[in-house]
Amino acid sequence: MRTGFLLLNACFLLFINCKDGKPSSEQNAEESANTQQVITAKTIEGFKYTDYVLSSRGENAVADWDKYQELAIQVNYLKKADLSFFNGDKALLKGFIDTLKLKTPSILRSNPVISRTAIIETSILRLNENLTLDNIDNQLKLESVKEVLVAFANLNYQINKKLERDFYEKIKSEY
Known part of the structure; x- marks a missing residue:
């Protein structure tokens, strides 16, 4: 009776300690897939978004906005x-962003531009x-990089749109 109990406990421990996961080749494939999505220039170039650049009027309007110029470089x-x-x-x-918002040129202080800086x-x-x-x-990091690029492109779009609206x-009318 006692040997049967010990044998049953040994079998139970054996089943508990057996590896219940995926085979090691599948685990290695998953690990390599996670490490392959590293942030590189090639992966960033592969992002699908509309990248707006400033018009000539927009470039003139932000010429003295030093923090914008630094943000564009970054x-x-x-x-x-x-x-x-x-x-x-x-x-x-945070200090850089606060200065960026405070030093916004007066010609560009409109709700759309202010909301884009936010x-x-x-x-x-x-x-x-x-x-x-x-x-x-890494996938979440890549999404965050794309969000910054899209936000900056949308800021450029709003600056262009504001200046074009002001121009028109x-x-x-002559009539």
């Missing part, structure tokens, strides 16, 4: 997979959080 670095600016200290990023702030801070945390999936409002 976004170009981001397109080349240089994440150093966005991976930095959160307090520095969206850029949100997307940059989200990207910073996703890059600084170790347990964030100045034109008076």
Whole structure:
């Protein structure tokens, strides 16, 4: 009776300790798939979004807006997979964004442009959080990079749209 009980316990322990997961080849394939989606310039080039650039009027309007110029440079670095600016200290990023919003030229102070700068702030801070945390999936990091690129393109679009609207409002009808 006692040997039967010991034999039953040994079988039970054997079943508990048996590996119940996937075969090691499937686990290695999953791990390599996660490491393949690293943030590179090629993966960033593969993003599908509409990238707006500033018109000549837009470039003239932001010529003296230093923080915009710096943001444009950093976004170009981001397109080349240089994440150093966005991976930095959160307090520095927050100060940069606050200065960007405060130094907005008066000609561009409209609700659409202000809302786009708020969206850029949100997307940059989200990207910073996703890059600084170790347990964030690479796919989520890539989505955050795309959000920053889309937010910056939409800011350019709103600046162009605002300046074009202002230009056509100045034109008076001859009739």
